[in-house]
Amino acid sequence: MSKLLDRFRYFKQKGDTFADGHGQVMYTNRDWEDSYRQRWQFDKIVRSTHGVNCTGSCSWKIYVKNGLVTWETQQTDYPRTRPDLPNHEPRGCPRGASYSWYLYSANRLKYPLVRKRLIELWREALSRHSDPVLAWESIMNDPQKCQSYKQVRGHGGFIRSNWKELNQLIAAANVWTIKTYGPDRVAGFSPIPAMSMVSYAAGTRYLSLLGGTCLSFYDWYCDLPPASPMTWGEQTDVPESADWYNSAYIIAWGSNVPQTRTPDAHFFTEVRYKGTKTIAITPDYSEVAKLCDQWLAPKQGTDSALAMAMGHVILKEFHLDNPSDYFLNYCRRYTDMPMLVLLDEHADGSYVPGRMMRASDLVDGLGEANNPEWKTVALNSTGELVAPNGSIGFRWGEKGKWNLEAVAAGVETELSLSLLGQHDDVAGVAFPYFGGNENPHFRSVRQEPVLVRKLPVKRLALADGSERMVVSVYDLVLANYGLDRGLDDCHSANNYNDVKAYTPAWGEQITGVPRRHIETIAREFAETAHKTHGRSMIILGAGVNHWYHMDMNYRGMINMLVFCGCVGQTGGGWAHYVGQEKLRPQTGWLPLAFALDWNRPPRQMNSTSFFYNHASQWRYEKLTAQELLSPLADPAKFSGHLIDFNVRAERMGWLPSAPQLNLNPLSVKASADKAGLSAADYTVQALKSGAIRFACEQPDSGHNHPRNLFVWRSNLLGSSGKGHEYMLKYLLGTDSGIQGEALGSSEGIKPEEVEWQSAAIEGKLDLLVTLDFRMSSTCLFSDIVLPTATWYEKDDMNTSDMHPFIHPLSAAVDPAWESKSDWEIYKGIASVFSEVCVGHLGQETDVVLHPLQHDSPAELAQPFDILDWRKGECELIPGKTAPNIVVVERDYPATYERFTSLGPLLDKLGNGGKGIAWNTQDEVDFLGKLNYTKHDGPAKGRPRIDTALDASEVILALAPETNGQVAVKAWQALGEMTGREHTHLAINKEDEKIRFRDIQAQPRKIISSPTWSGLESEHVSYNAGYTNVHELIPWRTLSGRQQLYQDHAWMRAFGESLVAYRPPIDTRSVSEMREIPPNGFPEKALNFLTPHQKWGIHSTYSENLLMLTLSRGGPIVWISEADARELGIEDNDWIEAFNANGALTARAVVSQRVPPGMTMMYHAQERIMNIPGSEVTAMRGGIHNSVTRVCPKPTHMIGGYAQLAYGFNYYGTVGSNRDEFIMIRKMKNINWLDDEGRDQVQEAKK
Secondary structure, three states: OOOHHHOOHHHEEEEEEEEOOOOEEEEOOHHHHHHHHHHHHOEEEEEEEOOOOHHHHHOOEEEEOOOOOEEEEOOOOOOOOOOOOOOOOOOOOHHOOOOOOHHHOOOOOOOOEEEHHHHHHHHHHHEEEEEEHHHHHHHOHHHHHHHHOOOOOOOOOOOEEHHHHHHHHHHHHHHHHHHHHHHHHHHEOOOOOOHOOOHHHHHHHHHHHHHHHHHHOOOOOOOOOOOOHHHHOOOOOOOOOOHHHHHEEEEOOOHHHHOOOOOHHHEEEHHOOOEEEEEEEEOOOOOOHOOOOOEEEOOOOHHHHHHHHHHHHHHHHHHHOOOOOHHHHHHHHHHOOEEEEEEEEEEOOOOEOOOOOOOOHOOOHOOOOOHHHEEEEEEOOOOEEEOOOHHHOOOOOOOOOOOOOOOOOEOOOOEEEOOOOOOOEEEEEEEOOOOOOEEEEEEOOOOEEEEEEEEEEEEEOOOOOOOEEEEEEHHHHHHOOOOOOOOOOOOOOOOOOOOOOHHHHHHHHHHHHOHHHHHHHHHHHHHHHHHOOOOOOEEEEEHOOOOOOOOHHHHHHHHHHHHOOOOOOOOOOEEOOOOOOOOEEEEHHHHHHOOOOOOOEEEEEEEHHHHHHOOOOOOOOOOOHHOOOOOOOOOHHHOOOOOHHHHHHOOOOOOOOOOOOOOOOOHHHHHHHHOOOHHHHHHHHHHHHOOEEEEEHHHOOOOOOEEEEEEEEOOOOHHHHOOOHHHHHHHHOOOOOOOOOHHHHHOOOOOOOOOOOOOOOOOOEEEEEEEEEEHHHHHHOOEEEEEEEOOOOOOOEEEEOOOEEEEOOOOOOOOOOOOOOOOHHHHHHHHHHHHOOOOOEEEEEEEEOOOOOOOOOOEEEOOOOOOOOOOOOOOOEOOEEEEEEEEEEEEHHHHHHHEEEEEOOHHHHHEEOOOEEEEOOOHHHHHHHHHHOOOOOOOOOOOEEHHHHHHHHHHHHHOOEEHHHHHHHHHHHHHHOOOOHHHHHHHEEEHOOHHHHHHHHHOOOOOOOOOOOOOOOOOOOOOOHHHHHHOOOOOOOOOOEEEOOOOOOHHHHOOOOOOOOOOOOOOOOOOOOOOOOOOOOOOOEEEEOOEEOOOOOEEEEOOOOOOOHHHHOOEEEEHHHHHHHHHHHOOOOEEEEEOOOOOEEEEEEOOOOOOEEEEEEEOOOOOOOOOOOOOOOEOOOEEEHHHEEEEEEEHHHHOOEOEEOEEEOOOOOOOOEEEEEEEEOOOOOOOOOOOHHHHHHHHHHO
């Protein structure tokens, strides 16, 4: 029927009525409805997720129509929980729901891109040299050519190229760099493998086969809480979000749950219906404050003071006045509090806590012949000295006694917590106090810098003939918190109103939180834990961890939980949520990611030390170690610059090095052959003689810095790069906005261990290659940009600490335009590398320096004093007083064949993790049948890993979390160490094997594994420390228990053997910058914070049009109403923030939710979106990291000492940034640097 007739009949189409006239039957044409049906039609739905480091790991339906992704919605088919627990769905957030916009947006990278100046040089060189390696060499040997493309990084100038051309250029650069300088000059940075573990493994596998350097991320991001390794010997292990529902009291401390944990926030809301009380502790009025029963707003940076004041209340009321049997028994069994500590006599006649007593200190060694110097000692209830099971000395060299049974020397025993009542004497013991340090921006409470408190002690005769006084850790803790024990101690507090460290009254002075709130919440928290046996929880956010003294913040909160017996109990404990750190099938992934199936060990480096060194940030350091020392330490023993401590740590094997030596490690074997020595022995002799030196001692020599850098799955220069402007100047050699003076032009302390050069090298990187699906800030500064597949265009896997499932990323459509998956990109580079290297690199002997690793016998390196071989204090002994020196044989022409096959070391050495090892031959045989084997070549007969899907199956087959047979083997291996039976935890899953197609069909819950400390069970939700408490498996610490006392000599010297309040440091970024011309508007120094944002995940989505529409459409900085009035700033004004590190421009958000004295710029806002020029730098305004700089902490450099030992992303220097201050002012001229404006700025620069 024609539409024209329909129009004529419109008024005659009335039909019958129904429902008492409220409804009417119509006979009109409804073809118009087809447009809506067609809009929502689709051809298929594919399951995928988002690899964005959001921790959500949500399962999504990806809708495909006509070969294009049209939209996404949330999946709702998670496995059901038990009846008393809410289900996991709905999971998702607005950011994830907008991701499909990226696939076909203007910001999508479609083709391989290269900097025009570089490719012109390359093409010209190739026309003169048929060998690509020689062509690259000709460019590198011409300083003018190098400078010509380095100086324009970040200035645009990309042109389209092709995969063949760029793979050849990259391979030639890698070959030349390895041949000329060494493989450790080729580095790669990619974060958080759990978000797309195969994509991460693609790059690190390639680098590890070369001998290149894989850079860490967790410590660099400042997501790593050093307090966790210190206390538990664990990087981070936390409850899944479902366990919040089992809690009876929750403190959300610096964690903005609804904003940054959006998919999990429903558990937080749901538990409140059960009556659980929730407390928010944040300096600003945030989203989580609205969800809670009470909000506390301490001064930012004073969290440890608040935690210690609460700890004071808990100890006084529940340990001393009305002791909780549950708390005391828990502390006796699961903490180091019963252990004895030697007291050292101080110069003034007082005593200071020394190291923990060991079995070797006693005449008979308590009968312990194996590692007696690593077995801690306690007093039992009958007054006898014992070495209880579980300390780290039992872990290595013997079997069956590394457990937390109440046993010592085979006899049941109960340990004494306190010496009070069985003490021989009372001694004055000195504790450092830092709360009186003056800072114009933070409150202080003046007291003596050394607080002497009275403790009960015993006198003991030692093996060396001396008599020493000892004290228990428990008594030290009580004294440290300022509690009166009835020992006539005038320095301890009489009541909560005494303004003495660390009472509630003292806490009020420091934090601004009323003392009555401190008392009430501490009391409620502890009382709930007492009644429920530990179901009180603290949810922690990364913001608390981003301060320089983050470990003090966290240790204060951890102590509260330990005092109340919460760790390891369902519904209780420490819930630190930051990045998506939990790669659940970790042990299956490790061999793939670091090529452990072909070569061991890999080269790994902690990024904080790497960028502090090679971005020359240390050259601007104004903070000294002497400012950080305890008043009880001898400053003469801790002289030098902060980088000197890092160099000493590298030299002693505490931290890794990159590059490692001041020569090509491939050249060592030839020199060793001439000397008639092995490569390892020759290296030892040459280091002792000075013929070989550590590269870190000569960072500006021209040979000792990185040359090639790969960045993938990361926005290093737009999101995580603290000291952004230093990276631009020294790593890239391009324009920067640094406003401070280097040490050479100031009176700062020059280094002792590092050779000072008056001029640092600029433009250290010869080649920066970035893989991304979108044009990011890092891409803008790169030399080559390779387009990757999006999360809907590739096969991969994703896990999170927030739930127990493993999710797939699936190729719903083929990669658009010329993009490829990360696996295919690196496989292509490996293929060309194998061809290009012929004639330059063959089978080579590489010398690798390997730090003293945690979870290995090397963590038992130096038990007592710190001895430096360089200073002649000891011999250079690899693996004891210096790094392990390992010879690795590399076959460079076989790189591609090795990349695409599973190597023989898994057959020969097996697999494992965290100090546990098991045979894996069955799994290798299975993979050979599943993925087929190589028919010929260097990898003949080995299982194939041709595709990302093959790589996924390798991970799933090798990991105990996804293969029940491996899980049982892993629990058996642990049982041999503990002497206990653990296989019951996985035996019912022995026949379960999760495959990639299984997780595409539905999310699958993983299997319990001994490499994690919680259980995957239908009866309990995952909770960290659960197996330690309920299976009596020791924590991987010195005492084998939760370690509250850190007895390493450096920890004692820096005043951090016990928790203490340490105020934020003065970075001098404001006081020591160059003179900035005024612009007519007032200026003010404000504390600069960078919490996680609402409309993006890190920098991803920050330029997404849908998210920009919901936010203000560009960079913003939040400031308080009071500060805005003082500065004449109104909401939405353009403002500028600057300090010695650089400058940024943004719009002001003036809000009453922000307290005076601080400002917030949500992390992370791209420099590619709506940023005008800076009046300070005369360049386009920077990003949040333009005003930051790394400042490492010496205590994070400790290694080779039980839990204080290096591990990749486990322990090491951390990239904090919240102690920074900036000057803020309103902008006078808003210049977008286009056309005429750009010319004016360039003239101004001239």
